[in-house]
Amino acid sequence: MEKQEESRECDKGFSCSFMLLKPEEVKLIDLFRILFSSNLEDRKFVDSSSETEESFRYRWLIFISILAQKMLMLTSKPMAWMGSKIEMLLNLLAINNFLVLLRGKTKKPDKDSAIFISFIGNMDKRMKLDSKIKPEHGCHYYSALSMMASKASYENRAYIETIVKDHWKMEYMGLHDHWNDYQEKATTQLFFMRDKSENHDTIVVAFRGTEPFDADAWCSDFDLSWYELQGMGKIHGGFMKALGLQKNVGWPMEYKANETREEPLAYYFVRDKLKALLSESENTKYILTGHSLGGALAILFPAILFLHEEKLLLQRLEGVYTYGQPRVGDEKFGKYMESKLEEHKIRYFRIVYCNDMVPRLPYDDKDLMFKHFGTCVYYNRHYQGKVVAEIPNKNYFSPLSAIPMMINAICELIRSFTICYSKGAEYKEGWFLRVFRIIGLVIPGVSAHSTQDYVNSTRLGSSDVFLPSQEMIP
Numbered sequence: 001m002e003k004q005e006e007s008r009e010c011d012k013g014f015s016c017s018f019m020l021l022k023p024e025e026v027k028l029i030d031l032f033r034i035l036f037s038s039n040l041e042d043r044k045f046v047d048s049s050s051e052t053e054e055s056f057r058y059r060w061l062i063f064i065s066i067l068a069q070k071m072l073m074l075t076s077k078p079m080a081w082m083g084s085k086i087e088m089l090l091n092l093l094a095i096n097n098f099l100v101l102l103r104g105k106t107k108k109p110d111k112d113s114a115i116f117i118s119f120i121g122n123m124d125k126r127m128k129l130d131s132k133i134k135p136e137h138g139c140h141y142y143s144a145l146s147m148m149a150s151k152a153s154y155e156n157r158a159y160i161e162t163i164v165k166d167h168w169k170m171e172y173m174g175l176h177d178h179w180n181d182y183q184e185k186a187t188t189q190l191f192f193m194r195d196k197s198e199n200h201d202t203i204v205v206a207f208r209g210t211e212p213f214d215a216d217a218w219c220s221d222f223d224l225s226w227y228e229l230q231g232m233g234k235i236h237g238g239f240m241k242a243l244g245l246q247k248n249v250g251w252p253m254e255y256k257a258n259e260t261r262e263e264p265l266a267y268y269f270v271r272d273k274l275k276a277l278l279s280e281s282e283n284t285k286y287i288l289t290g291h292s293l294g295g296a297l298a299i300l301f302p303a304i305l306f307l308h309e310e311k312l313l314l315q316r317l318e319g320v321y322t323y324g325q326p327r328v329g330d331e332k333f334g335k336y337m338e339s340k341l342e343e344h345k346i347r348y349f350r351i352v353y354c355n356d357m358v359p360r361l362p363y364d365d366k367d368l369m370f371k372h373f374g375t376c377v378y379y380n381r382h383y384q385g386k387v388v389a390e391i392p393n394k395n396y397f398s399p400l401s402a403i404p405m406m407i408n409a410i411c412e413l414i415r416s417f418t419i420c421y422s423k424g425a426e427y428k429e430g431w432f433l434r435v436f437r438i439i440g441l442v443i444p445g446v447s448a449h450s451t452q453d454y455v456n457s458t459r460l461g462s463s464d465v466f467l468p469s470q471e472m473i474p
Contacts, residue, residue, distance in 0.1 A: 014227075014229070014249065014250025014251060014252075015049075015227040015228055015229060015230075015250065016049060016228070016230075017049045017050070017227075017228035017234070018047070018048070018049050018225075018226065018227045018228065018237075019046070019047075019048045019049070019050070019224075019225060019226050019237075020046070020047040020048070020225045020237060021045065021046055021062065021065060021066055021069070021223060021224060021225045021237075022045045022046070022047065023045065023066045023069040023070045023073065023219075024073070025044065025045045026045040026066055026070060030044065030045060031045075031063065031066060031067060031070075032063075034046070034059050034062060034063055035056070035059055035060065035063055045066065046062060046066075054367075055367060057367050058367040058368075061224065061363075061367060061368060062224065065222050065223065065224040068218075068222040069219045069222050069223060072215040072216075072218050072219050072222070073215065073219065075215065076215035076216065079213045079214075079215050080213055080214070080215070082213060083119060083211070083212065083213025083214075084111075084213075086119060086213075087111070087116075087117075087118060087119050087122075088109055088111070090117070090119070090122045090432065091109035091111075091115075091116055091117060092106060092108070092109055094109075094117070094122075095107050095109060095115070111156065112156055112157075112158060113156075113158055113159075114158040114159050114161070114162040115159070116155075116156060116158075116159065117155065117159070118154045118155050118156075118211070119154075119211065119212050119213065120151075120154045120211065120212070120450075120451060121151070121154055121155055121159075122430075122432050123430075123432055123433040123436065123450050123451065123452055124151065124433065124450065124451050124452040124455060125430070126426060126455065127163050127167050128167050128168075129144065129145065129148055129167075129168055130144055130458075130459045133458075133459065135195075135197065135199065135200055136199075137463060138466065139319065139347060139349065139463075139466035140458075140463035140466050142202075142287055142318070142319060142321060143321050143349060143351065143458050143466065144458040144459060145195065145204065146204065146206070146287060146289035146321035146323075147289075147291070147321070147323055147351075147451070147454050147455050147457075147458045148168075148455065149191075149193065149204050149206040149289055150206050150207075150209070150289050150290050150291040150294055150295075150323055150451070150454075151291065151451040151454075151455060152164070152191075152206065153189065153190065153191055153206040153207065153208040153209070153290070153291075153294060154208060154209070154211060154451075156175075157175045160172065160175055160191055161175075164193045168193075168195075170193050170194060170195050170196070171193060171194035171196065172191075172192075172193055173191070173192035173193055173194055173203070174191060174192050175189065175190075175191040176189065176190055176191065176192075176263075176264075176266075176269065177189055177263050178190070178244065178263050178264060178265060178266035178269060179244075179261045179262065179263040179264065179265055179266075180216070180220075180241055180242055181241065181245065181246055181247035181258070181261070181265070182241045182245075182247060183216050183219065183241070184260065185216065185262075186262060186263040187214075187216040187217060187220070187242065188207070188208075188242050188243070188244075188266045188297070189207075189208040190205060190206060190207045190208060190266065190270065190294075190297075191205075191206055192204070192205055192273070193206075200285075201281060201283050201284045201285070202284075202285050202286060202287060202318060203274070203277055203278075203284065203285070203286040203287075204286070204287055204289065205270060205274070205286060205287070205288050205289070205298075205301075206289050206290060206294065207266075207288075207289070207290035207293075207294035207295075207297040207298050208290070208293075208294050209290060209291040209292030209293045209294035209295070209324075210292045210293040217242075217293055219238070220238040220239060220241065220242045220293060221238065221293060221326065221361075222238070223236075223237055223238030223241070224236075224237075224238075224362060224368065225237030225238060226329075226330075227240060227245075227250075229251070229307065231336070232303070232306075232307065232332075232333055232336050233329055233330050233331070233332030233333025233334070233335075233336055234329055234330040234332065234333060234369060235300070235303070235328060235329045235330075235333055236296070236326075236327070236328050236329060236362070236370070239293070239296045239297060239300055239326075239328055240300065242266070242293070242297060243266055243267050243297050243300050243301065243304070244265030244266045244267035244268055244269075246258075246265065251267075251304055251307055251308070253308050255268040266297070267301060267304055270301065271305070271310065271313065274286060274313055274316075275312065275313065278312060278313070278316050279312075284316065285316045285317070285318040286316060286317060286318060287317075287318045287319050287320065287321060288301055288302070288317070288319075288320045288321075289320070289321045289322065289323075290322055290323070290325070291322075291323040291324055291325075291451060291454065292323075292324050292325070292326070292358055292449065293326070294322075295322030295323055295324065295325030295326075295350075296322075296325055296326055296328050298320055298321075298322050298325075299320050299322055299325065299328060299337075299348065299350075299374070300328055302314070302317060302320065302337075302340075302341070302346065303333075303337060305317075306336075306337075306340045314344045314346070315344070317344070317346050318346075318347070319346065319347035319348065319349065320346065320347070320348045320349070321349050321351065322348075322349070322350050322351065323351045323353075323451075323454045324351075324352065324353065324356050324358045324359055324449050324454065325350055325358070325359060326358050326359060326361050326362065327359075327361065327362055327364065327370035327371060327372055328370070329370065329371070329373075330369040330370060330371060331369065331371045333373075334371050334372065334373030334374075335373070337373050337374070338373050338374065341374070347375075348374040348375060349374070349375050349377055349466065350372065350374050350375065350376045350377070351376075351377045351379070351454065351457065351458070352376060352377070352378050352379070352391050353379050353448055353449075353453045353454055353457050354379060354380055354381050354408065354412075354448050354453070355393070355405050355408055355409070355444050355445045355448045356445055356448040356449045356453075357396050357444075357445030357446065357448070357449065358445075358449050359372070359391060360391070360393065360394055360395055360396035360445075361396065363395050364394055364395060365395065372390075372391075375387060376388050376389070376390070376391060377461075377465045377466075378391050378392075379453075379457040379461055381408055381411055381412055381415065383456055383457050383460040383461050384461065384462070385457065385461035385462055385465040386465060387465055393405070396445060402444070405444035405445065406441060406444055408444065409437070409440040409441050409444045409447070409448075410441060412437055412440065412447065412448070413434070413437040413438065413440070413441065416429040416433065416434050416437050417429075423456075423460065427456060429452065433447070433450060433452055436450060
């Protein structure tokens, strides 16, 4: 109990209200004890500022969160090894034809080369931007560009540099790895690029999302810890840690040096780099984007800018575009963000494709207080978009929605064979994505999180959803 009180005192410097999960300290017997007792002394791996009793369902969700993180920690190296082998196999098949494989004279893929494609990239290998969507189309253009940047963020440095410079004819400004104080390693990645012409000058910051075999990123997703920042509300702890929350310090204006860090913290690095770039020209603006976990980091970045009152960066922020983004805070935080985004005239579009399960997590209910905010652009399986107040089946796991979701998954699988004929060759889906479509028949919402459907949505969906006059559909 004394250790727990000491931990609380450290955190009170920036948050007097919090709930922190510490899976690294849990023992098996302690983990199961949480299901039968709400006593703080029985849960030393849960540090909370509140001593009120929680419901069994809430304790069950904490149990699942810690168990998942514990399993991910134990299997992180096997997961990384398996992911690496699968990626190597996919790239081996891509650069060698069947006859070459039979003869055994294969070319070995180089994982650092510009032609090596990630696990996620193998689901959608498109590299070119849609030439029909131009900068004068405003938010529609930025949405399409942001999604392609979010997709590219999963790739290696050489691939991103090649695609940005050679295919998009834009300026590549670097891929960066960033430290997580709580995981004590570099687990956050992002890249900068610049879209510049005579009529506009826009810097794009794209945060990488969760990779399938990255245990550290999955731990951030499963971490139900939260901190309440004064006047702002409660914010998802796992995402704040990934963005650059300083351990036992919080969000001070200035970066606090730490000898154990091997890489800089994401928020402070991005903030300082943007300040330097924006100071070069008063016409330069920037946008933030990301898919999945990357989307959560993209929208939390301006939240800390609000906290620090970074006037220049808030004035120049053109917009935030997220895809398949999970919930990041409670209702109070959502209202705070909506008020601040409106005050600074910052556009925020949260794009959701059909039955994607990730935007429906963490739960929005009486036990888990997470809620979405901002403009939600929802696309159905026909890529027809509309602005909605709430996505259908908001918490994903619903017995009433199971059958309709499975029927939709069947239709998506059928569509994967026909879309190239109805929409064009660029929409053709490969065998690898179709495997995930089949998995989606059993677990609806898994394949709907793919970048393929989000790219399709930005290209095939109507640009009207980005008009200021677009009314919200309840």
